[in-house]
Amino acid sequence: MNDTTFAVLGTGGIGRRTLEVSQHKDGLTPVAACDRHGVAMDFDGLDVDELLEATEGNIDSGPGTGESDGADASRDDLETDGGAVASSGVKQHGENAGVVASAQARPSEDPIQEIIDRGDAIDAVLLALPNYEHDFIPRVADRFVAGGYAGVLVDVLKRSRVIGMLDERTGAFEDAGITFVCGAGATPGFLTGAAALAAQSFVEVESVDIWWGVGLKSGYEDNRGTVREDIAHLPEYDIDTARTLSEDEIEAVIDEHDGVLEFDDMEHADDVLLERAGICDAEDVTVGGILDVERDEKPTTTTVSVTGTTFDGETGTNTFELDDATSMAANVNGPAIGYLKTAVCRNRAGEYGVFGPAELMPGF
Ligand SMILES: NC(=O)c1ccc[n+]([C@@H]2O[C@H](COP(=O)([O-])OP(=O)(O)OC[C@H]3O[C@@H](n4cnc5c(N)ncnc54)[C@H](O)[C@@H]3O)[C@@H](O)[C@H]2O)c1
Numbered sequence: 001m002n003d004t005t006f007a008v009l010g011t012g013g014i015g016r017r018t019l020e021v022s023q024h025k026d027g028l029t030p031v032a033a034c035d036r037h038g039v040a041m042d043f044d045g046l047d048v049d050e051l052l053e054a055t056e057g058n059i060d061s062g063p064g065t066g067e068s069d070g071a072d073a074s075r076d077d078l079e080t081d082g083g084a085v086a087s088s089g090v091k092q093h094g095e096n097a098g099v100v101a102s103a104q105a106r107p108s109e110d111p112i113q114e115i116i117d118r119g120d121a122i123d124a125v126l127l128a129l130p131n132y133e134h135d136f137i138p139r140v141a142d143r144f145v146a147g148g149y150a151g152v153l154v155d156v157l158k159r160s161r162v163i164g165m166l167d168e169r170t171g172a173f174e175d176a177g178i179t180f181v182c183g184a185g186a187t188p189g190f191l192t193g194a195a196a197l198a199a200q201s202f203v204e205v206e207s208v209d210i211w212w213g214v215g216l217k218s219g220y221e222d223n224r225g226t227v228r229e230d231i232a233h234l235p236e237y238d239i240d241t242a243r244t245l246s247e248d249e250i251e252a253v254i255d256e257h258d259g260v261l262e263f264d265d266m267e268h269a270d271d272v273l274l275e276r277a278g279i280c281d282a283e284d285v286t287v288g289g290i291l292d293v294e295r296d297e298k299p300t301t302t303t304v305s306v307t308g309t310t311f312d313g314e315t316g317t318n319t320f321e322l323d324d325a326t327s328m329a330a331n332v333n334g335p336a337i338g339y340l341k342t343a344v345c346r347n348r349a350g351e352y353g354v355f356g357p358a359e360l361m362p363g364f
Contacts, residue, residue: 202308
């Protein structure tokens with residue numbers, strides 16, 4: 001594949017690591033990165049080491065609202081909701097929050113639009129943005145369409161309901177020449193693809209069970225955005241209540257659970273993504289897991305179990321396990337970049353529209 005230029009929207013816990021992992025892959029040149037406050041662009045290639053060093057301990061996180069996506073000015077009131085945005089530079093030191101701390105970046109009123117405006121020089125865009133408003137990522141995609149972008153968009157969103165919103169935009173993406181890969185992180189993403197592969201032994205799939213373990217002690221400060229979104233999956237919370245929690249309230253939730261949060265029956269898009277790929281019904285997919293923010297060791301082994309019936313009448317369960325030594329950052333960002341590179345090949349071959357991770361694997 002020829003060299004691929006790409007941009008990262010959101011330089012929080014995930015986006016920073018995307019840039020770092022991309023340095024280990026061939027043929028990828030990061031040319032733009034932004035967060036809520038600013039944008040860094042260099043079409044000869046960003047100096048990723050400088051950017052990571054400058055933003056180390058200085059991540060802009062917290063409940064982003066999409067307020068600065070410029071798509072709907074009536075949402076400006078959300079900018080100050082719950083007061084948590086004010087504490088958004090959770091690890092900030094120095095004057096500049098987030099990406100603006102890098103010498104390559106500058107403040108921007110509308111960093112996403114600045115990237116859209118240079119879209120002709122960007123092959124692919126990874127959206128490592130928050131997902132508190134379910135239509136935020138679809139609305140950002142609308143802006144790329146409106147801005148005349150023709151290339152690849154990849155997100156790492158988690159919630160099932162967003163996939164339908166993206167599907168509704170299939171025609172617009174096709175007309176624009178956009179190849180959109182949705183849910184391309186770890187789960188959904190890597191594990192959805194693994195389930196699709198494991199299902200190939202069977203002519204009938206009965207169930208897919210995804211069970212994940214994440215140990216995040218040393219990565220906790222950098223991944224507060226993800227932890228907040230995970231708290232929204234606890235039975236006592238939802239996306240709106242989790243979004244308005246202060247940092248102290250988040251700490252209290254974590255303390256109540258002794259640092260270990262267990263999730264059952266999560267709304268993770270693996271279900272609809274497997275259904276749209278024809279692997280099984282969404283209702284036959286369950287996702288759960290354990291997050292330990294006080295230890296780096298995984299509290300449980302991440303496992304995908306696919307149960308089904310073979311053509312010759314046997315019932316069996318194929319399992320796929322991640323080594324406990326592999327971190328969340330490795331399992332989100334490696335696959336996200338892998339799906340991005342695959343999508344660039346599809347895009348160059350003229351295949352446009354919405355794809356899930358399972359559709360980029362072998363199918364029945
Ligand atoms: N699929 C998976 O396996 C998986 C795993 C982990 C995280 N995630 C998802 O990845 C997403 C990012 O997580 P994170 O931990 O990096 O979050 P984070 O809060 O650390 O980072 C979000 C970034 O988006 C930026 N941002 C917010 N609003 C913006 C706007 N309007 N314009 C420009 N930038 C904006 C923020 O400034 C920040 O840099 C979350 O939605 C999370 O659920 C998915």
